[in-house]
Amino acid sequence: MKRASLNTPNDWLSWAEDRSIPEPNSGCHLWLCAVRGKKGRGRRAADPRPMACVGGRSGSAFRLLWEGVHGPIPEGMVLCHTCDNSLCINLAHGFLGTQKENMQDCAKKKRQWLQSASSFEVPSAKFTPELLEYVRAVYTPRHPEFGSKALAKKLGMSRNAISMAINGHTYNRTGGAQ
Ligand SMILES: [Zn+2]
Numbered sequence: 742m743k744r745a746s747l748n749t750p751n752d753w754l755s756w757a758e759d760r761s762i763p764e765p766n767s768g769c770h771l772w773l774c775a776v777r778g779k780k781g782r783g784r785r786a787a788d789p790r791p792m793a794c795v796g797g798r799s800g801s802a803f804r805l806l807w808e809g810v811h812g813p814i815p816e817g818m819v820l821c822h823t824c825d826n827s828l829c830i831n832l833a834h835g836f837l838g839t840q841k842e843n844m845q846d847c848a849k850k851k852r853q854w855l856q857s858a859s860s861f862e863v864p865s866a867k868f869t870p871e872l873l874e875y876v877r878a879v880y881t882p883r884h885p886e887f888g889s890k891a892l893a894k895k896l897g898m899s900r901n902a903i904s905m906a907i908n909g910h911t912y913n914r915t916g917g918a919q
Contacts, residue, residue, distance in 0.1 A: 747796055753809030756795070760802070761830055762871040769829035772802055773874050776828070789879055789887070791830055803830045819843045828879060872896070876906045 747753050761770040772791035791802035798805060804820050810832060814820060821843045824834045838846065876896070880903075881887040886895075889907065893900040 747809055750810040753806055756809075757802075757806050757830055760793075762875055764826075764829075767824055767826065767829075768831060769824050769826045769834060770831040771826065771875050772828045772830050773871065773878060774802070776878065789881075790827055803835065806830055807832060807835055821846055873906050876903060880907050 747756055757770065760774045761772050763769075764771055775792045776789035777792045793799065793802035793805055795805060801820075804814065807820055808814060814837060817839065818837045819840050821836055821838045822829060822834055823836060824831075826834075876892055879887045880889065880892065882889075885891060889900050889903045892898075893903045896903070
């Protein structure tokens, strides 16, 4: 990827916009570029996190973006998500908390996620090229959150449509963006 020169918050915001897709229901901005996660089985990480290398720094894309816009994160503070989506880089979904708060928050979010997963749907969803990219990027076989069954549920699509997307059919053949 082209080395970007990011000097102002606006530079950072357009950098992030080029690399993410807005998810209309949750308002999350899903990261489309490199991800890295805790060790998982198979070729995908079990818990993918947006990663970026920019301006000589590399690490969490969400954290880099946050610091680019809001300035350095104070020592002892961690960047938390108000949403449950580990791939979300929407700054409006981020807040600074202490490590302890983050852990408490995570436990709470996890419970909420389990409760809300069944109601999280995209009506009449069709594959746009971006959505196709997203599904291919996060798909992890048999993963409780990123397996084909979970993705189908999350995106309100048939499992068959998800499988077709993963297996390389183009978006035109699966219903298509118009
Ligand atoms: Zn979000």
